[in-house]
Amino acid sequence: xxxxxxxxxxxxxxxxxxxxxxxxxxxxxxxxxxxxxxxxxxxxxxxxxxxxxxxxxxxxxxxxxxxxxxxxxxxxxxxxxxxxxxxxxxxxxxxxxxxxxxxxxxxxxxxxxxxxxxxxxxxxxxxxxxxxxxxxxxxxxxxxxxxxxxxxxxxxxxxxxxxxxxxxxxxxxxxxxxxxxxxxxxxxxxxxxxxxxxxxxxxxxxxx
Amino acid sequence: xxxxxxxxxxxxxxxxxxxxxxxxxxxxxxxxxxxxxxxxxxxxxxxxxxxxxxxxxxxxxxxxxxxxxxxxxxxxxxxxxxxxxxxxxxxxxxxxxxx
Numbered sequence: 001x002x003x004x005x006x007x008x009x010x011x012x013x014x015x016x017x018x019x020x021x022x023x024x025x026x027x028x029x030x031x032x033x034x035x036x037x038x039x040x041x042x043x044x045x046x047x048x049x050x051x052x053x054x055x056x057x058x059x060x061x062x063x064x065x066x067x068x069x070x071x072x073x074x075x076x077x078x079x080x081x082x083x084x085x086x087x088x089x090x091x092x093x094x095x096x097x098x099x100x101x102x103x104x105x106x107x108x109x110x111x112x113x114x115x116x117x118x119x120x121x122x123x124x125x126x127x128x129x130x131x132x133x134x135x136x137x138x139x140x141x142x143x144x145x146x147x148x149x150x151x152x153x154x155x156x157x158x159x160x161x162x163x164x165x166x167x168x169x170x171x172x173x174x175x176x177x178x179x180x181x182x183x184x185x186x187x188x189x190x191x192x193x194x195x196x197x198x199x200x201x202x203x204x205x206x207x208x
Numbered sequence: 209x210x211x212x213x214x215x216x217x218x219x220x221x222x223x224x225x226x227x228x229x230x231x232x233x234x235x236x237x238x239x240x241x242x243x244x245x246x247x248x249x250x251x252x253x254x255x256x257x258x259x260x261x262x263x264x265x266x267x268x269x270x271x272x273x274x275x276x277x278x279x280x281x282x283x284x285x286x287x288x289x290x291x292x293x294x295x296x297x298x299x300x301x302x303x304x305x306x307x
Contacts, residue, residue, distance in 0.1 A: 011273075015282050016231035022286065023238055031294050031301060032241060040244060041237040113258045114277065123226040123236075129277040131265065 044118070047084035050193045053120035053170060055081060056097070057196065058188040061175040070097045070172070078120070095120060096167040098159070100198075105156050106171045107145065107198035109137045110163035117168035121193055128197065138162070148199045170196045176204040232278040239285050246302035248292045256284035256291075 026032045056078060060067035070077040074095045095117055098106040110116065114129040127133050137144045141158045145151070152158065161169040173195040179187060182205070194200035227233040243250040260280040264272055293299050 011276070011279070012229060012231075015235075015276075015279055016229065018282055018286065019231045019235045019238065022289065023234060025295055026238075026242075026289075029295055029299070031247065031299070032245070036241050036245070037234060037237040040241040041233065044237070044240065113254055113261055115254060126226070126228075126277075131275055 044123075048118045049122040050120070050191075050196070051188075052083045053117075053193070053196045054188040054191040055083065055184075056120060057172050057191045057202075058184045060097075060099075060172050061179075061187055062184050067099065067172070071099055083119075094166050094168045096161075096169050097172055098161060098169055099172045100174045102174075103156055104159060105145070105150075105152055105198065106159045106161060106169075107137060107141050108161050108163060108169045108171060109134055111135070111138050112162075115163050115168060117163075117170045120170055121196055125193065145199065148194075150200060171198040172196075173198075173200075173202040176202050178205050227278075229278075232281070235278055235282050235285060239281065239288075242289070242294070247294055248288050252292070253284060253288050256288045257281060260284045260287070 023032075023037060027034050056070065059081060060070050066077060066080070069080075074097045077097075078095060098108075100106055110128075111134050114124060114134070116124040116128065133144070138160060141160050142152065145158070161167075163169055173191065175187070176190060179190065190203045190205065192200055192203060195202045227236070239253055242248060243253055257280060260283040264275070264280060289295060
């Protein structure tokens with residue numbers, strides 16, 4: 001076995017120890033209290049979830065005026081809905097929605113640091129943070145989408161949005177056919193995290 | 209590199225946990241908490257994270273070790289805490305300063 005394949009076996013433990021030590025020091029110095037991190041995590045895990053994004057998309061599907069406002073000024077439109085408030089670090093103020101339409105498919109990546117629109121999508125799936133995904137989605141989005149099961153015709157333009165700047169993009173997928181009679185709540189069930197990243201389409205009612 | 213395909217589980221792992229290990233979750237919560245309570249701006253952490261990931265990407269493949277996103281997160285967290293002097297004597301907690 002070459003050196004290329006030998007990693008320190010204690011890497012996990014070393015990272016864990018660093019995090020434990022840092023949190024303990026910050027508590028000891030009075031920068032945070034022993035409950036601070038748990039409080040923040042529990043808020044995140046209960047309130048900052050893809051459920052918020054689903055509600056936003058479903059509203060945009062049933063209300064074209066809302067959809068227009070959502071694209072023009074995303075934070076203001078999101079504030080119209082009764083969703084949990086974002087946090088200072090949660091990047092809610094930089095939210096920006098892009099709309100799929102016939103002939104245009106949007107895909108969101110973050111090529112530098114894997115930042116993500118947490119307030120509407122929660123925490124990213126692990127592959128979103130993978131360097132191969134990030135590099136290939138930027139370079140050959142059509143091929144990557146095809147591998148992920150989204151085959152777009154040559155006439156469909158793919159727009160790739162890189163969140164590394166100040167905007168945290170999310171995609172409003174197209175409303176599937178056959179959903180005319182559905183309520184907003186039912187529609188929200190058709191919206192997945194993947195669809196809001198742009199690596200999938202909204203689920204059609206026949207599949208769900 | 210161009211031949212590296214995405215793993216098939218990419219679109220079927222909705223139920224997979226976001227964090228593999230508890231230390232990753234703690235590191236995430238710490239970084240967010242410190243920004244939330246005004247010890248640094250989220251942008252500062254983000255820049256530190258971009259720098260940490262950048263040095264991994266620029267390092268030769270045979271010296272840089274397996275990809276582990278949250279290791280870069282921890283590096284960034286340590287750096288931003290040091291740059292802002294959070295652990296130094298005389299550090300003024302912004303929550304006290306604004307009170």
